[in-house]
Amino acid sequence: MILTTDDSDSLERLGRRLRLARLRRNLTQADVADRAGVTRKTYQALEAGRPTAGIGLLVKVLAILGYPGRIASLLETDPIGEDLDDIHGRKRAGRTPDVADF
Numbered sequence: 581m582i583l584t585t586d587d588s589d590s591l592e593r594l595g596r597r598l599r600l601a602r603l604r605r606n607l608t609q610a611d612v613a614d615r616a617g618v619t620r621k622t623y624q625a626l627e628a629g630r631p632t633a634g635i636g637l638l639v640k641v642l643a644i645l646g647y648p649g650r651i652a653s654l655l656e657t658d659p660i661g662e663d664l665d666d667i668h669g670r671k672r673a674g675r676t677p678d679v680a681d682f
Contacts, residue, residue: 595629601645616640
């Protein structure tokens with residue numbers, strides 16, 4: 581996977597925020613990894629902002645840190661998408677029954 585500099589910066593920022601949240605809760609990397617059911621090395625990849633860490637692990641870690649619904653709320657509002665919808669109309673999402681209609 582090739583990431584832009586902005587993408588890499590965002591992942592690193594997310595990793596730093598996860599580390600800070602973990603430290604505020606007085607948890608070690610091993611504690612979080614154990615609760616998440618992964619190795620410490622795998623959890624370290626998430627905190628390091630490596631793109632190899634999966635979204636499932638992120639969801640699990642957020643729940644461990646006390647934010648179980650945080651990922652789902654990321655696109656709760658979508659002003660860019662709503663503007664595009666107003667301009668162009670929805671083209672493909674209406675044909676797919678499992679796509680949420682925000």
